[in-house]
Amino acid sequence: MLDSKIPSGPLKEKWANHKLHLKLVNPANKRKYQVIVVGTGLAGSSAAATLAELGYRVKVFCIQDSPRRAHSIAAQGGINAAKNYANDGDSIDRLFYDTIKGGDFRAREANVYRLAEVSHAIIDHCVAQGVPFAREYSGYLDNRSFGGAQVSRTFYARGQTGQQLLLGAYSALMKEVSRGNVEIHPRTEMLDLVTIDGVAKGIITRDLISGKVESHAADAVILATGGYSSVFYLSTNAKACNATAIWRAHKRGAFLANPCFTQIHPTCIPVHGDYQSKLTLMSEGLRNDGRVWVPKNANDKRDPSKVQIAERDYFLERKYPTFGNLVPRDIASRNAKEMCDSGHGVGETGMAVYLDFADAIKRLGKEKISERYGNLFEMYEKISGDNPYEKPMMIYPAPHYTMGGLWVDYNLMSTIPGLFVLGEANFSDHGANRLGASALMQGLADGYFIIPYTIGDYLAQTTPAGMDLTSFPAFREAEGQVVQKVSRLLAAKGKRTADDFHKQLGKLLWDKCGMARNEAGLRQALNQIPAIRQEFWENVNVPGSGEDLNQSLEKAGRVADYLEFAELFVMDALHRNESCGGHFREEFQTPEGEAKRDDSKFCYVAAWQHQESGAEPVLHKEPLKFESVNLTQRSYK
Amino acid sequence: MDKKLNLKLMLWRQNGAKDKGKFETYKVKDIDVSMSFLEMLDVLNETLTREGQEPVAFDHDCREGICGACGAVVNGKAHGKLKGTTLCQLHMRHFENNETIVIEPWRAKGFPVIKDLVVDRSSFDRIIAAGGYISAKTGSAPDANAIPVAKESVEQSMDAAACIGCGACVAACPNAAAMLFVGAKISHLVLLPQGKVESKTRTGNMVHQMDKEGFGNCSNEYECEAACPKSISVSNIALMNREFMFSKNPPKP
Numbered sequence: 001m002l003d004s005k006i007p008s009g010p011l012k013e014k015w016a017n018h019k020l021h022l023k024l025v026n027p028a029n030k031r032k033y034q035v036i037v038v039g040t041g042l043a044g045s046s047a048a049a050t051l052a053e054l055g056y057r058v059k060v061f062c063i064q065d066s067p068r069r070a071h072s073i074a075a076q077g078g079i080n081a082a083k084n085y086a087n088d089g090d091s092i093d094r095l096f097y098d099t100i101k102g103g104d105f106r107a108r109e110a111n112v113y114r115l116a117e118v119s120h121a122i123i124d125h126c127v128a129q130g131v132p133f134a135r136e137y138s139g140y141l142d143n144r145s146f147g148g149a150q151v152s153r154t155f156y157a158r159g160q161t162g163q164q165l166l167l168g169a170y171s172a173l174m175k176e177v178s179r180g181n182v183e184i185h186p187r188t189e190m191l192d193l194v195t196i197d198g199v200a201k202g203i204i205t206r207d208l209i210s211g212k213v214e215s216h217a218a219d220a221v222i223l224a225t226g227g228y229s230s231v232f233y234l235s236t237n238a239k240a241c242n243a244t245a246i247w248r249a250h251k252r253g254a255f256l257a258n259p260c261f262t263q264i265h266p267t268c269i270p271v272h273g274d275y276q277s278k279l280t281l282m283s284e285g286l287r288n289d290g291r292v293w294v295p296k297n298a299n300d301k302r303d304p305s306k307v308q309i310a311e312r313d314y315f316l317e318r319k320y321p322t323f324g325n326l327v328p329r330d331i332a333s334r335n336a337k338e339m340c341d342s343g344h345g346v347g348e349t350g351m352a353v354y355l356d357f358a359d360a361i362k363r364l365g366k367e368k369i370s371e372r373y374g375n376l377f378e379m380y381e382k383i384s385g386d387n388p389y390e391k392p393m394m395i396y397p398a399p400h401y402t403m404g405g406l407w408v409d410y411n412l413m414s415t416i417p418g419l420f421v422l423g424e425a426n427f428s429d430h431g432a433n434r435l436g437a438s439a440l441m442q443g444l445a446d447g448y449f450i451i452p453y454t455i456g457d458y459l460a461q462t463t464p465a466g467m468d469l470t471s472f473p474a475f476r477e478a479e480g481q482v483v484q485k486v487s488r489l490l491a492a493k494g495k496r497t498a499d500d501f502h503k504q505l506g507k508l509l510w511d512k513c514g515m516a517r518n519e520a521g522l523r524q525a526l527n528q529i530p531a532i533r534q535e536f537w538e539n540v541n542v543p544g545s546g547e548d549l550n551q552s553l554e555k556a557g558r559v560a561d562y563l564e565f566a567e568l569f570v571m572d573a574l575h576r577n578e579s580c581g582g583h584f585r586e587e588f589q590t591p592e593g594e595a596k597r598d599d600s601k602f603c604y605v606a607a608w609q610h611q612e613s614g615a616e617p618v619l620h621k622e623p624l625k626f627e628s629v630n631l632t633q634r635s636y637k
Numbered sequence: 638m639d640k641k642l643n644l645k646l647m648l649w650r651q652n653g654a655k656d657k658g659k660f661e662t663y664k665v666k667d668i669d670v671s672m673s674f675l676e677m678l679d680v681l682n683e684t685l686t687r688e689g690q691e692p693v694a695f696d697h698d699c700r701e702g703i704c705g706a707c708g709a710v711v712n713g714k715a716h717g718k719l720k721g722t723t724l725c726q727l728h729m730r731h732f733e734n735n736e737t738i739v740i741e742p743w744r745a746k747g748f749p750v751i752k753d754l755v756v757d758r759s760s761f762d763r764i765i766a767a768g769g770y771i772s773a774k775t776g777s778a779p780d781a782n783a784i785p786v787a788k789e790s791v792e793q794s795m796d797a798a799a800c801i802g803c804g805a806c807v808a809a810c811p812n813a814a815a816m817l818f819v820g821a822k823i824s825h826l827v828l829l830p831q832g833k834v835e836s837k838t839r840t841g842n843m844v845h846q847m848d849k850e851g852f853g854n855c856s857n858e859y860e861c862e863a864a865c866p867k868s869i870s871v872s873n874i875a876l877m878n879r880e881f882m883f884s885k886n887p888p889k890p
């Protein structure tokens with residue numbers, strides 16, 4: 001049933017061969033096709049700009065007031081590419097292998113290989129667009145290292161790489177706007193997907209200023225709506241991040257893959273109060289120069305400066321001498337949690353470990369460190385009130401990225417024909433754990449270099465609508481449902497705010513389906529979610545009206561979808577009786593406490609199909625076949 | 638650490654562009670000094686909601702000072718008094734117990750108010766669309782290291798490219814000029830060899846669009862630089878003016 005459409009032939013030739021066999025749309029005919037792109041992050045903006053350059057008519061939607069503010073803007077550390085400019089042994093094959101291994105062998109070989117292959121072109125293109133990547137004195141590009149790699153392949157623009165890459169993609173998008181090829185709809189939220197005879201033909205949106213619910217038809221729909229980490233309420237993601245678009249598409253027939261694969265990032269500023277609205281990431285790049293430690297003795301509450309070197313446990317360096325502080329994120333996070341759970345945590349709450357730059361400052365000087373991480377240090381000081389040049393940073397893991405997402409085939413098309421999914425919203429390339437600096441790479445690979453080819457193949461086999469489909473019954477019905485949902489939210493007039501419910505759900509998921517999971521806890525969560533959902537619909541309080549800017553209403557709609565989505569998320573975690581990458585089931589670990597996979601039973605992508613009847617979703621398995629790599633227990637020792 | 642504040646807020650409430658708008662006074666209690674300014678507004682909004690009133694609308698997203706969504710004039714200063722800081726990164730430890738805080742939206746012809754503290758900044762997008770890009774088509778680029786770029790130039794370009802497009806410069810300027818925003822984009826691009834090709838048309842087009850959107854003229858007040866959360870320098874305005882003189886559609890005599 002699930003056809004991943006992986007091309008035949010040797011791994012290294014698959015993409016080249018595939019491109020040769022994809023059908024093309026003749027340049028003069030491209031204007032006849034309307035494409036909808038939802039999302040203006042790296043994936044959406046790059047896709048929209050490139051498709052418009054090719055000649056398609058493109059409509060773009062985003063929640064923020066400008067496409068430039070999509071959550072990608074917040075990415076800090078960098079973007080990977082197998083350029084081997086550092087001459088340190090990098091290659092496409094090595095980037096491919098690192099990514100497959102980093103993902104704990106739960107990603108598709110063919111997709112990952114293609115990603116590594118196009119990584120070169122991304123950097124070339126971004127430089128041409130004017131992205132001011134860091135350079136050496138020679139004038140050539142500089143690199144740094146990220147977790148899970150022993151080479152320097154990460155390109156960066158200070159601590160603002162995502163900002164600069166997104167501004168590049170956004171400027172390309174605005175160039176196409178000025179040429180009349182793209183129509184942008186900011187402050188517009190997609191609230192449903194419309195299919196006609198099972199084929200994606202458009203979306204239903206709500207104008208966030210006027211409240212107007214509208215239909216938009218197209219010959220193909222692209223979702224690039226980002227990840228769902230904020231299902232945990234507290235996460236490093238921006239406040240508007242949500243699962244609504246992918247969840248609505250799921251309910252219309254798109255399978256959701258591996259929803260339980262979530263990434264908890266090791267280096268975030270710890271939680272300090274229940275009023276807290278989000279967590280702030282301190283880029284992984286910091287682990288190049290920062291050393292992670294806790295006091296050797298439990299409950300040692302002394303000031304860090306009083307703890308002598310011999311009394312410190314540099315636990316990552318001790319346990320993983322080869323990769324040291326640069327082990328992948330899932331491992332770094334779990335180790336920090338273990339240290340805190342065993343009483344070694346620091347700070348007021350004991351839920352933090354140190355990230356110390358003293359040695360790096362001694363070695364390189366304050367100036368160099370400030371050049372590398374100045375803005376991050378400043379951000380840290382603003383939030384915590386402490387100066388990291390003088391006192392080690394305190395960090396703790398936080399939800400950060402979601403590897404799971406809508407299932408897509410090699411062409412990035414979902415199980416609904418005509419619906420394509422790019423960037424963090426799809427499940428495709430990172431398996432059970434994403435390596436640092438690979439999300440930006442994937443978003444731009446999808447948008448600039450993959451979808452422009454694969455969508456052509458689909459459109460070439462589709463007759464352009466050539467007429468306005470929005471008067472069709474499918475659009476009318478979907479619009480009606482959206483309007484009804486909005487009225488239901490406004491009519492509940494209960495006692496609790498949407499945020500209040502979101503916090504309750506988030507806490508439950510963090511406790512039961514966060515960094516470590518077990519069967520009993522997951523079952524408890526599965527019991528409690530429907531109860532929270534029911535109370536939500538009876539007792540939520542959404543003030544204001546549906547006819548103007550109403551941020552409470554927006555939030556409530558997203559929380560309502562999270563309350564449905566969460567159940568599938570937990571169900572997936574419960575069914576996967578193994579540990580892999582970010583999915584750590586306490587029942588399944590090696591004697592050293594590392595994730596223990598079960599390749600005989602779980603070497604597959606879990607793709608869930610929604611059931612209209614309200615029955616439990618149906619699990620479809622896409623077996624993962626590894627032809628080029630041997631499945632091993634990941635070792636970073 | 639556990640210090641708490643009680644505050645009086647004088648907040649601008651305005652329901653849509655046509656409403657005249659007015660200040661309303663609210664009290665918030667037990668505000669933890671570790672909260673951000675926006676978290677303090679969250680507390681107010683949760684309370685207003687529970688009391689059956691409409692919460693205050695304000696733009697925000699990343700809450701870490703990079704998306705440029707947030708912003709309000711706080712006690713007369715865009716983003717508040719702390720230098721180089723967005724409103725979401727301004728923490729309550731910088732306020733005193735029992736202080737009265739006056740909170741208003743950006744006020745400028747180019748930024749019509751939508752609701753409460755939310756303004757329409759789409760004029761910035763239109764200025765970028767007028768020329769704030771390098772027209773490199775996907776697929777056409779040479780190897781990234783084919784053109785070395787002096788480290789100094791890249792650093793300067795990056796200083797300007799750090800602009801988050803929040804609009805504080807406009808809000809702070811007595812003439813509601815957008816020159817720091819436009820100058821920053823022009824510098825970012827023109828300081829790189831890739832950006833030189835189109836520089837002659839870019840500057841003129843962007844400046845003309847800026848005028849069309851109703852932004853004022855620069856009279857060297859330097860308020861923009863002082864308010865900029867990314868401390869972008871007014872030297873970018875000088876560079877823009879220079880570029881404009883030599884652009885394809887220079888100022889009308």
Ligand SMILES: Cc1cc2nc3c(=O)[nH]c(=O)nc-3n(C[C@H](O)[C@H](O)[C@H](O)COP(=O)(O)OP(=O)(O)OC[C@H]3O[C@@H](n4cnc5c(N)ncnc54)[C@H](O)[C@@H]3O)c2cc1C
Nearest residue numbers: 039040041042043063072077078190226423424437439440
């Ligand atoms: C703090 C932080 C730092 C990071 N640093 C790095 C890094 O250094 N390197 C790296 O590789 N990765 C990093 N990541 C991850 C990376 O930034 C993201 O995975 C990536 O940017 C996602 O891009 P995207 O285009 O898929 O989605 P986003 O950038 O999340 O964009 C989503 C878009 O969809 C729109 N949208 C969503 N729902 C709807 C809807 N219903 N209707 C209309 N529009 C909608 C939004 O408005 C937005 O425009 C970081 C992430 C965080 C949180």
Ligand code: FES
Nearest residue numbers: 698700705707725
């Ligand atoms: S919310 Fe993004 S800059 Fe303040």
